[in-house]
Amino acid sequence: MSEAPAAKRQKASTPDDALPATYKLIYWPGLPGRGEHVRLAFEEAGVVYEDTAMHEDAVQTVLAQISTDNLATGSAPNVPPLAPPILEHGDLTISQTSNILMYLAPQLNLAANTSSDDPNAIYRLNALVLTALDGLSNEVHDSHHPICTSLYFKDQRTEAIRSSKQYVKERLPKFLGYFERVLKAQAERDAENKWLYGTEFTYADLVLFQCLDGTSHQFPRAVKQLREGGEYERLFALYEAVKQRPNIAAYLASERRQAYGEGIYRYYKELDVVPDDGAEAEKKE
Structure with a gap:
């Protein structure tokens, strides 16, 4: 069992400055x-x-x-x-x-600009989060369990190979392209901006990092190919920037960061396809 989280430096504030609930x-x-x-x-x-x-x-x-x-x-x-x-x-x-x-x-101060100056910011951030969770979490999971979650992978293996091929060919580039477009729009407003919304780091950046990290675990060859293609430079720069944030880097190196296994993101060799060899993998069935 992993060790319990160590005490952190900061506590959430409360209106009356009373000790907040954990x-x-x-x-x-x-x-x-x-x-x-x-x-x-x-x-x-x-x-x-x-x-x-x-x-x-x-x-x-x-x-x-x-x-x-x-x-x-x-x-x-x-x-x-x-x-x-x-x-x-x-x-x-x-x-x-x-x-x-x-x-x-x-x-937690992870919703920058959610103030009287930008009262709708939290909804824009939530839209980004929901999009990442839809395309880079839920759809990734459904690639290895395309029929239903109650069946074992071995019972839907053929369908999973076909689903994974279609995902990395059509859906993965679509979602990576969307977030690259969001980042490009932000950079056009401010050339120094590297985050999804506004000029400050937000929880949307964290969610996108985790979704991309998990997708890379399940489809390492496809993500590597797309990354090396150079069309998503801003997106992968954001991924690396989040990974290097001091608290995140410390967490990723700790025992509190649990390894991928039988959860949302799963690695199966037969599903580790790229668009041009997905059809060949399916033929082997």
Whole structure:
């Protein structure tokens, strides 16, 4: 079991300056998963948080939350979550990755420009996050489980090869191209800007980093080919810039960063295709 996170330097502020409640992330153990986006936000901000994935009873904690017997959570009018990640903070219990991040980002100073000067910024950031999660997380997962999640990979292997071929040929370039276009637009406003929105680093950059990192794990050959093609220089520069941020670099080198395995991003040799050899891989079936 990995060590529990060390105490961080910064705590989230509260209106009355009282000691804030500890953030509690509830997620499955043994894989980064969708909970990783929340962890990265905490790690970048340097806040104290509890990660139940590091506890011995991690599975039981998740199951208690998503059980059909769970009709309410706590005294506040929280709705029971369907699936993790789940965040508990004081009396609040919420789920859904993008929803959790929308709540956390302003508190963790990861939602730049979300002020009276730009009150709609959080929605623009959320649009970027949802796009990354759709195309570089959900679709990547569905490439190795194209029929349904309840079947083993071996039971849908032929379909997964076909799905992966189509993904790296059509969908992956589409989403990489979109984020490259967003970054180009930002650079046209300010040549020094390297982030997705505004001139400051935000949680959208963190989410895109993790999505691209996971996609690179599942499709290393395809991502390498696209990166070397030179059409997405801004996107991969952002990826490297996030990776080198001090708190993120320290986290990635720590035992708290869980290895990819049987989660969203999975490596199967037969799915490690590029567009020009995907058809050949399928013929071998």
